[in-house]
Amino acid sequence: MKTLGKGTSAIRQLLKERLLCKSEVSCTNPAVLVELARELGLYFDPKDAGLSSLLSKVKEIVESNEVRRLPKIPKGTRDFGKEQMAIRDRAFSIIVGVFKMHGAVGLDTPVFELRETLMGKYGEDSKLIYDLADQGGELCSLRYDLTVPFARYVAMNNINAIKRYQIAKVYRRDNPSKGRYREFYQCDFDVAxxxxxxxxxxxxxxxxxxxxxxxxxxxxxxKLNHRKLxxxxxxxxxxxxxxxxxxxxxxxxxxxQSFEEVKRELVDEKGLSIETAEKIGSFVKQRGRPLELLTDLKxxxxxxxxxxxSVLALNELEILFKALEKSKCLDKVVFDLSLARGLDYYTGVIFEAVFKGSTQVGSIAAGGRYDNLVGMFSGKQVPAVGVSLGIERVFTIMEQLxxxxxxxxxxxxxxxxVAILGKDLTLAAELTSELWDxxxxxxxxxxxxxxxxxxxAKKSGIPWIxxxxxxxxxxxxxxxxxIEAHEEHVIRREELVEELQKRLNNA
Amino acid sequence: MKTLGKGTSAIRQLLKERLLCKSEVSCTNPAVLVELARELGLYFDPKDAGLSSLLSKVKEIVESNEVRRLPKIPKGTRDFGKEQMAIRDRAFSIIVGVFKMHGAVGLDTPVFELRETLMGKYGEDSKLIYDLADQGGELCSLRYDLTVPFARYVAMNNINAIKRYQIAKVYRRDNPSKGRYREFYQCDFDVAxxxxxxxxxxxxxxxxxxxxxxxxxxxxxxKLNHRKLxxxxxxxxxxxxxxxxxxxxxxxxxxxQSFEEVKRELVDEKGLSIETAEKIGSFVKQRGRPLELLTDLKxxxxxxxxxxxSVLALNELEILFKALEKSKCLDKVVFDLSLARGLDYYTGVIFEAVFKGSTQVGSIAAGGRYDNLVGMFSGKQVPAVGVSLGIERVFTIMEQLxxxxxxxxxxxxxxxxVAILGKDLTLAAELTSELWDxxxxxxxxxxxxxxxxxxxAKKSGIPWIxxxxxxxxxxxxxxxxxIEAHEEHVIRREELVEELQKRLNNA
Structure with missing residues (x-):
């Protein structure tokens, strides 16, 4: 019933009616109150006729689509209003600019996939997948990320090599909280x-x-690590x-969590010995500048x-770190042996970007190498590596800035x-069309x-009237x-377009 | 079972095993064949242990996510590959350009809405709405168009006036056919x-x-008409x-359809008299240049x-036609008394754009005035009018062109x-990063x-190597x-960026 949201007035009315029947009796008498409580309890007995008639009344109201005070939006989703859209467009244009700088091609996939495509890819998180109702035909689910649809696309089209980007919404039936949504954007860049x-x-x-x-x-x-390490x-x-x-x-x-907490989980839940857990602890606390820690580990x-x-991993990391150094971005990277990443499908380098010195927890972007995912679909291995940027937090920061x-x-x-001082639509149409043309x-x-x-004009920042x-x-x-310059010019009607163009180009 | 698509090999194996048991018996004996048929029939008896073990085997295969030859995409959906994406981006940029020329603000709404938001808005077509599975919590459905979510947004945010555009996918459980999808884009422009x-x-x-x-x-x-007319x-x-x-x-x-067919429906199914139907026929065959037909009707x-x-409608149309005339686009409009539009919510001007002299049927864009839709949500009437452009057909035409x-x-x-003649990743990283920077x-x-x-370089049209x-x-x-100019220059390494910029700017 809590999912309906409507029909509250019907429930209230019915309760009121039953209560009013008793209104003549003094409520100071405890026996009456007990009786009242018993009667109210009956409403929640599935066999009670009152409950069933109440339910059908609620159903009727919901289905009649009666006017309610304010419509709602599903939990964990959001509208992007005009200001948010302006910021979002700016963010996307920066992001797409970077992707195109690297010669990535665009790709778009459907918002839902066959359910079997998503099955067996996300481990425990599979419970968060949104399913479409079975209305006959294929069983489908909303996409959970953009990586699995990408791998499905590569396998389905028998592609040997592709560098693609995709910016699209993904869906997770998670508990929504501040800044966490059930529908949110991911910006992905992958090379297969x-x-x-x-x-x-x-x-x-x-x-x-x-x-x-x-x-x-x-x-x-x-933060960067290697699955094989x-x-x-x-x-x-x-x-x-x-x-x-x-x-x-x-x-x-x-x-x-602290290592003590994680250690407890390793021993109590995962069945490791205390020695093993502590040995892991001494390893995972190692983090530092990539080439320095690498030299140490080698x-x-x-x-x-x-x-x-591990030797293979360390050799790969050496090649990677040296390339990043030449590319002048190694200073952004921290080699961190505690980074593990939850997803099952990673097979090599893994990484996660986090804000520094901020109170915000959680990663803003993450990715890694997944050499077996395409092969899970087609049987033909196509190794791949990619990154996924979670953009909602970026929006929040940009809005705050x-x-x-x-x-x-x-x-x-x-x-x-075009401010027509009157009601002449044809005049407005004529004049404004000249500008649009x-x-x-x-x-x-x-x-x-x-x-x-x-x-x-002031309210929406239009410079000229x-x-x-x-x-x-x-x-x-x-x-x-x-508006801003407080200037006013009188212009011959037939010179309007030309005069405006001159002034707009100078601005 | 037909929805599973997997596990065919398991079924085949099981059938083969049972058939092999009989292989010693001569199959020329009709009695053996009858017995065989009876045994095969048993597999489809729900109580048969063979069937149940087969089913659980199929289930296991599906859930183990075993490799299959090629993964599939849901019926009626499509991927946009790199060339389609390039065309789509170009189309969207033209479309958004027009919307921004008119000062429309962007809006984005969630891909699913509360089911009650969509209920009672689409008449018979409601059966085409995709529902999300009930996994606990609210009941939701995928959006069917962008108009109802827009009205929900206006009502929910108590907006008095807005000119907005939205380009987004909508979902209809229709029978997919060539050029018709279950997931497709709409480009909407509405003024409330x-x-x-x-x-x-x-x-x-x-x-x-x-x-x-x-x-x-x-x-x-x-084609243009007026609901009140x-x-x-x-x-x-x-x-x-x-x-x-x-x-x-x-x-x-x-x-x-021909008028004869429609007339039959009006008389046989809708219960009109033949005279009434024919009278309607004499009206709806009227179509022509807007101002001429208008003069005639007045x-x-x-x-x-x-x-x-009707008088109100004719007066409104006169104002509209004169404005469109001054705006030099009335020649695109045909006043057509047969245009009716299926959707219930229209209350005033209605219109539909179709290709001329083409074999393609169906409209490419449509819209109209809907003064009561926002009020259905909030109780507060906010009149509105808008247009929706179906872009899939536009993509097809652009691809063909x-x-x-x-x-x-x-x-x-x-x-x-950057063509490194060797395997030196650090060199590639250094040189290419200079260009990216x-x-x-x-x-x-x-x-x-x-x-x-x-x-x-040739394959992807990269001009310089x-x-x-x-x-x-x-x-x-x-x-x-x-590549194209067949020129080659030898340049000092440290002048590469400068030289390239010079040549790229001249191009």
């Missing part, structure tokens, strides 16, 4: 195909730094391989040298308001009140007013 | 609020002509008012003059390919094979090659 070692991995991380630098949303760092570490610590992924999930909590006393997977700067966000780009962004208004026109009243019409002129 | 008569109606139709002119997709006409006509013909909407649905089919012998609703022009659609904007769109490749680099091999590296130079 056979390349030289770390070639696309380097570019993906470079793109991530360009995104975060370009958006100008504050200082950040990119992590697995090697667990092997060295004596964890059996079937526990690798579940132990990783625990380690992944280290950014929010030094002769390092336990990693005996583990072939605008507020701090005390800037008015213009939601339109209108250059001219000349590609001048224009709105028009019909009112005798000069101040209404000026207020409207063209006033046309009866006297102007008779004289074949218009009055051109610039 | 109190204005002078026909003020926003004029602008909406003007916007529609600018959209169709700007997209350059062929000659079109806009239509109702007046039906009143004059003696149709009772409760039949207005259902009779309109029949009339609306006149673009696809002439002294016109039956409409006795009907107050590109093909006809024999033009290669570039899916990227890359200006330079200078906002030059660049990709890089690592291979000794010169022709591979050239092929790659920078070659760097060992000898170039030693000499501190790079080779700059322009």
């Amino acid at each position: 195909g056979q390349y030289e070692t770390m070639e696309p991995d380097f570019e993906v991380i470079k793109v991530l730094t360009e995104l975060l630098d370009g958006l100008k949303i504050g200082d950040y760092e990119i 992590l697995d090697g570490m667990l092997e060295i610590c004596g964890v059996s391989s079937e526990k690798f992924r579940t132990v990783c999930s625990s380690i992944d909590k280290l950014d929010k 030094s002769t006393h390092s336990q990693f040298l005996k583990n072939s997977g 605008e507020k701090d700067r005390n800037q008015v966000i213009r939601a339109t780009e209108t250059q001219v308001l 000349a590609k001048i962004k224009a709105e028009f208004g019909l009112t005798k009140r000069v101040m209404n026109h000026i207020d409207r 063209v006033f046309v009243g009866e006297s102007e019409l008779n004289e074949g002129i218009v009055k051109l007013k610039n | 609020g109190q204005y002078e008569t026909m003020e926003p109606d004029f602008e909406v139709i003007k916007v529609l002509t600018e959209l169709l002119d700007g997209l350059k997709i062929g000659d079109y006409e806009i 239509l109702d007046g006509m039906l009143e004059i013909c003696g149709v009772s008012s409760e039949k207005f909407r259902t009779v309109c649905s029949s009339i609306d089919k006149l673009d696809k 002439s002294t012998h016109s039956q409409f003059l006795k009907n107050s609703g 590109e093909k006809d022009r024999n033009q290669v659609i570039r899916a990227t904007e890359t200006q330079v390919l 200078a906002k030059i769109k660049a990709e890089f490749g690592l291979t000794k094979r010169v022709m591979n680099h050239i092929d790659r 920078v070659f760097v091999g060992e000898s170039e590296l030693n000499e501190g130079i790079v080779k700059l090659k322009n």
Whole structure:
């Protein structure tokens, strides 16, 4: 019943009616109150006729689509109003600019996929997938991220190599909280195909730094690790391989929990010995400048040298770090052995961007290498690596920055308001169409009140007003007013477009 | 089972096993065949253990997410690959350009709405709404159009006046056919609020002509009518008012059916007399140049003059037509008394854009005035008028035009390919990062094979290649090659960015 939201008045009415029957009886008598409570209880007995008639009444109201005070939007979703849209457009244009700088092609996939496409990809998080109702035909679910649809696309179209970006909404039935939505944007950049070692991995991380630098949303760092190094570490610590992924999930909590808490989980829930857990602890506390920590981990006393997977990982990381160094963005990267990432499908480099010195927790972008995901669909392995930027938090920061700067966000780009001092629509149509034809962004208004026109222009930041009243019409002129400059010019009607273009181009 | 698509091999295996048991028996004996048929029949008896074990086997395969030959995409949906995305981006940029020319603000709403928001808005078409599964919480459905979410937004935010555009996907569980999808884009422009008569109606139709002119997709006409004129006509013909909407649905089919067919429906299904149906027929065949037909309908012998609703409509249309005439787009409009529009919520001007002289049927854009929709949500009437452009057909036409022009659609904007003749990722990283930093769109490749680099540049239309091999590296130079101009320049390594910028700006 709580899901309906409507029909509250019907419930209230019915309760009131039953209560009124008793209104003659004094309520100071406790027996009456007990009886009343019993009767009210009956409403919640499924067999009670009152309840069933109440339910059908509620159903009727809901289905009749009766006017309610205010309509609602689903929990965890949001509208983007005009100011938010202006900010969003700016953010997307910066982001797409970076993607195009790197020669990525655009891709768009449907908002829902066959349910089987999403199954077995997200581990425990699969419970958060939104399903479409079974209305006959195929079983579908809303996409949970953009990576799995991308892998499905690569497999389905038998693609050997592609560098693509996609900006689109994804859906998670999570508990919505401040700044967390059930429908939210992801901006993804992925490279699939056979390349030289770390070639696309380097570019993906470079793109991530360009995104975060370009958006100008504050200082950040990119925590980076390697799944094969992590697995090697667990092997060295004596964890059996079937526990690798579940132990990783625990380690992944280290950014929010103390090691003591994580250790308790490893011992009590994951069944590791205290020694093993502590050995893991001594490893995962290692973090630092990439090349320095790398040198340390490759030094002769390092336990990693005996583990072939770890050696492979360390060699790959060396190539990656040197490329990032030459690209002047290694200073953004922190080599962090505690980074584990929750998702199952990662197989190599993994990373996560977080804000520095901020009270905000959680990552703003994350990604890694997933060499087996395409193969899960087609049987043909196409290795891939990518990054996903969560943009909602970026919007919030950009909105805050605008507020701090005390800037008015213009939601339109209108250059001219054609202010007709009267009700002559044909005049407005004629004059404004001339401007539109000349590609001048224009709105028009019909009112005798000069101040209404000026207020409207001020409110939406329109720089120019063209006033046309009866006297102007008779004289074949218009009055051109610039709001900010407080200038006013009288212009011959037939020269309006030319004069405006001159002034707009100079601005 | 047909929805699963997987597990076919398990079924085949099981059938084969049971058949093999009988393989020793000669199959020429009809009795054996009968017995075999009976046994096979058992598999489809729900109580049979074989069937239940088969089903659980199929279930297991589906859920284990076993590799299948090729993954699928839901029926009626599509991916937009790189070339389609390039075309789509171009179309959207033209469309958004028109919307911004008119000072419209952007708006985005969630892809799903509370189910109650959509209920009672689409008449019979409500059966095409996609529902989300009930996974606890609110009942939601995918949006069916952008008009109802817009009205919900206006009501929810208590907005008095807004001119907004929205480009977004909508969802209909229709039978997909060529060029018809279950997920498709709509581009909507709507004006809500109190204005002078026909003020926003004029602008909406003007916007529609600018959209169709700007997209350059062929000659079109806009059929236009008025709901109050239509109702007046039906009143004059003696149709009772409760039949207005259902009779309109029949009339609306006149673009696809002959009048004889529609007449049969009006008489046999809608219960009109033959005389009434024929009277309607004599009205709805009237179509022509707006101001001419209007003069005719307003002439002294016109039956409409006795009907107050019709008189109101004719006066409104006169204002509208004169404004459109001054705006030089009335020649695109055909006043057509047979246009009825299926949707219930229209209350005034209605219109539909169709291609002229084309074999394609159906409308490419449509809209009208809906003065009561916002009030259905909030109880407070906010009149509104808008247009919705269906963009999938536009994409198809634009793709065809590109093909006809024999033009290669570039899916990227890359200006330079950094061709490293070897495997040195750090060198590639250093050189390409310099270009990225200078906002030059660049990709890089690592291979000794010169022709591979050239092929790659040609294939994706990259105009410039920078070659760097060992000898170039030693000499501190790079080779700059322009593919189309067949020119090659030797440049000092440190002057690369500057030289490239000079050449790119001149291009």
